[in-house]
Amino acid sequence: MSAVRGFAARLLSPARAHTSSKNLALTIAVLVPALVFVAYPLWAILHQSFLGADGQLGFENYTRYFTDPSFLKVIGNSFAVALPATALTIGIAYVFAYALHRSAIALKRLWYVIAMVPLFAPSLVQALGLQLLLGRNGLLNRTLGTEFDIYGYWGIFIADTLYALPHAVLIMSAALAVADARLYESARMLGASDWRMFRTVTLPATRYGLVSATFIVFTIVITDFGNPMVIGGDYGVLATEIYNQVSGQANFRLGAVIGIVLLVPAAVAVVIERRVARRQAAAITAGAVPLVPERQRALDAVLLGFVALVCLAVLAVVGMVVYASFVRLWPYNLTLTLSNYDFDVQGGYEPFLTSLKMALTATIVGVVMATLAAYVAQNSRTGLGRLLYFISILPAAVPGMVLGLGYIFAFNDPANPVYAIYGTILMLALNTVYHYHAQGFLTATTALKQIDSTFDEASEMLGGGFLRTFWQVHLPIILPSLVGLGVFFFMRSMVTLSGVIFLVTPGRNLAAVSVLLLDDSGETTQAAAFSTLIMLFVIAVLVGIQITLRAAGFRDVRLIR
């Protein structure tokens, strides 16, 4: 026993040796689930990918994969979509965020909210809208009599650009929102032109945001599953290929190989992004004077036109989905009806209620686990603390489908104790929590940094225990941030698709999966109705929480991230 204590004391900070056993218990309590639900499934999928037909470990699967030209083509396809879509998204997002923060255009809040709309819907809504607008039976072909075909490369390209846009706008907004007016004043005093100021002040100040957004968007696009599934047609990408191998042909090991292949570019992107993001944080000094954008008629007019056009594109696609949800038989009978909301196939409203239950569970579990992980990682300077940090941000590099497939390998086995919850709502919630754990963890870390370390000591000197300090001192300070964290987990849980696609069962389906299945079986208008339902519900919840927070006196709480 004393040997264990001694080991614990060495692992933990020597200054607080007398509380080390309590800290160690907390660290382990947070670390164990993270290892079970992140590290172990990843290990399981890696193991499966090397497992040959004879049950021996080897490169058999990889050899088979990399010698098959059709598989290689899929890799090429993925990059062929992801690279230009990333470039376009970043370009649009930069100008968009620039207009919102550095120009004097009107209706900034409105443009911002519209750009965020894709976040409130499952990732296949863009594809669904494009299909309704530009598909074979789309509005365009029907009205103009053209034979335009959106299925395939261009469909995925446009859908993913729209899907990734809000993520890029969020990051670019954060980078462009903070500006030191003193730098611009100095530049102007030195006679710099507007273009020169942009090149020498604005661009360098936002370069980390730019790099960070680029890699995040790349990860989103290359791992996206919903949009290529709906609109990809014969154009296979890695994410849809995993699904085809696993769900279509029950070829789990090949699915695992493709998962690992998909994991590599995503992981590389995330590693670079993390390195850059750390520098971004240090680039802003405390003495900065906020910049108030000046009116520049010509530039403002151009930017306003651009922003309005982007918003139009976002709304057109989403609007088509909403419109189609009220149409009797797309595109032959366009009379309006509510009958699509009857959901007479695919289990009716059941998947929506399941999603709601799952989202509430994931919200609670996610807030608690991400906050505890952030707390432990911040306060523990030990090997265990660093391991926890690593495991906590690891999911950022793991595509949802890879994690989901890993769960099958890891837990669909009666010998594993986690099998007891396999197929339950809790399992789906845990999968979602750890799928989005990195972002939640980083949000919680930022929230905890608001707490001055001397608060702990002040409370300690006054005789306050751990619980009292947390409950009375820390919690009121971080509460608004925790609400934001909860909203994040809730939103993602309501629209998540790729992580849970392998874990749902016919009896326990989720909303976003239901949309996919409805669309797949040709029930396009019901799929549209289900998507609309999800979007409206998420937006309603968001508005409700925003109003409640305002009423409670909390201002400027960022709920969308």
Next chain:
Amino acid sequence: MQLALEDVTKRFGEVTAVRHVSLEIARGEFVCFLGPSGCGKTTLLRLVAGLDTPDEGRIRLGDSDLTGISARDRNFGMVFQSYSLFPSMNVARNVSYGLHCRRWPAEKIPERVREILELVHLAEQTDRYPNQLSGGQQQRVALARALAPEPGVLLLDEPLSALDAKVRMTLREEVRRVQRRLGITTIMVTHDQKEALTMADRVVVMNDGVIEQVDEPTELYGSPATAFVADFVGAMNFLEARVESAGRVRLAGGTVLDCANWRTDAQSGAPVRLAVRPEDTRLERGANGGVDTIDARVEWIEFLGSSYRVDLRMQGGEAQLMSAELSANAIRERGLREGETVVVTLPAEHLWVYPV
């Protein structure tokens, strides 16, 4: 004797922040830890508080050993430089926090809160939140919060450093008044020698983890034990010199001076440092070249408000610099101007000799 530090040492990795410090503090005494940043004064305070644990030695309160007793259980009050008021609680709740922690009977708490807030003249502000108060008010709330649970010892960690000069002056008096009134044993950490000299019963000067001198403010200023203390507390001229004979030193320019205060047993011929305060440096116009005086030239005269500082360059063999502080009257009577030659007299009773 109430609080005793016995041979206390604290290391942080390779750095030894406090080395073998021993100190006794009497009941009701106000002691200041004074020193430059990094001298170990804050570490020593945190060891007393229980926020850090000494690697060696022990700390006792009365007859009880504090080793192994956590900060939570010591019932010491602490005031931080950054105020550290809980932002989500109003003044009254901040002050009552420790009372709840220490399980005071509920009916006694409002009375105690009012009593202690009256003591710091904040009885009208109970419903305000920290961000609605000025820095000085916040620090008085912090003082009230620390004192409310009737702590055994009051610890102040640079409590006035974040405040502006005027507020600092009034709060200095207020802290001292409250401390005397309650008779509470108090330790204050500061890097501001003026603060230490005006507030403390005794000052502990620290440098590089060790105590240089412990003394009453007048003794500390008038009789610094080491060259470090002489330099750190108040202004001091240091001149290079050699021991001439018992009780006498010779400057490089040939001047031989009688010195009353020896803090070294250096033998004849050995180099020493001669120290004299600017206000003890006498000077007259003219040049007489006597063996017990120094010829110097006025380089610069600086107006300080109530007095002037005169920067001097010594003439002869070696051009050492020193300064004298004179009243406005003295400057006028002597008609001193920059560039003039003066005779400097250094009285033996104000001369200190330290090892090099």
